[in-house]
Amino acid sequence: MSTRKTVLITGASSGIGKDLAYIYAQKTNNIVLVARRIDKLSKIKSDIEKKYKVDVYIFEQDLSQKDSADLLFKKLVDLNIDILVNNAGFGIKEIFKEVDIERVTDMLMLNIVTLTRLTKLFADKMLKSSGGKIVNIASTAAFQAIPTFAAYAASKAYVLHFTEALASEYKNTNVNFIAICPGATQSEFMDTANVKNVKFLKMPTSKQVAEYIYKSVQNNTTTAIHGLANKFLVFMLRFSPRKLNTYIAAKFFD
Numbered sequence: 001m002s003t004r005k006t007v008l009i010t011g012a013s014s015g016i017g018k019d020l021a022y023i024y025a026q027k028t029n030n031i032v033l034v035a036r037r038i039d040k041l042s043k044i045k046s047d048i049e050k051k052y053k054v055d056v057y058i059f060e061q062d063l064s065q066k067d068s069a070d071l072l073f074k075k076l077v078d079l080n081i082d083i084l085v086n087n088a089g090f091g092i093k094e095i096f097k098e099v100d101i102e103r104v105t106d107m108l109m110l111n112i113v114t115l116t117r118l119t120k121l122f123a124d125k126m127l128k129s130s131g132g133k134i135v136n137i138a139s140t141a142a143f144q145a146i147p148t149f150a151a152y153a154a155s156k157a158y159v160l161h162f163t164e165a166l167a168s169e170y171k172n173t174n175v176n177f178i179a180i181c182p183g184a185t186q187s188e189f190m191d192t193a194n195v196k197n198v199k200f201l202k203m204p205t206s207k208q209v210a211e212y213i214y215k216s217v218q219n220n221t222t223t224a225i226h227g228l229a230n231k232f233l234v235f236m237l238r239f240s241p242r243k244l245n246t247y248i249a250a251k252f253f254d
Helices: 015-026 038-052 068-075 102-126 150-169 188-192 206-218 228-239 241-250
Strands: 008-012 030-034 056-060 083-086 132-137 173-181 224-227
Touching: 008 206, 015 030, 015 038, 015 083, 015 206, 030 038, 038 056, 038 132, 068 102, 083 102, 102 132, 102 150, 102 173, 132 150, 150 173, 150 224, 173 206, 206 224, 224 228
Parallel strands: 008 030, 008 083, 030 056, 083 132, 132 173, 173 224
Antiparallel strands: none
16 A cells, blocks of 8 residues: 655645645655646646656646635545645735735635635545645744735735644644745745845745745644744744834835
């Protein structure tokens, strides 16, 4: 009997999701990749299967659309998913009074609604089978309000609190919940969000963050903050006024 696990990664066509796929494949896990860009997924599938001799399944799905979580779940009904990584997400850096509200709505659908529905659908299935792990990618943005990133930071606060609550609710079950909080990372996310640089911080590569995620999942860490600088900043937020925290956060993205 095969001892391989099957890992589902959303937002897997680039950045952290792509690098995480390679890491799990290298550890002899079968991989399910989901993203909008099927051409990129096809190349990743071909490369991983050639290098690591594991099974790779790819699915084209825009998870920012209503009911996309249910559509994806139906496509995967015959696969037993051991680890779900809700990695898909994007941010928008813009003054709110000037922002395209339809784009914000798509972001909230992806970052919050789809993540929540996928979590529920797969948690229910895992409970009825041999259990599993659900990994939700939050952000260090979850710990404070960020001007020009108002809706994005709020969406990641939801992801963090939602995941931590579920970790407590399910603590006596065979399903584990893990919230990962990367800081600013070198990836397509920064281009999509229109961020040129982040002051005062050296950004890690997406591969470094992916390696951290893998280790955190192995250790069943409920909340994992990547990087010593990020850990320190989050710790210091406890001791300063919220208004000051918001002011400082804005300066990072001027």
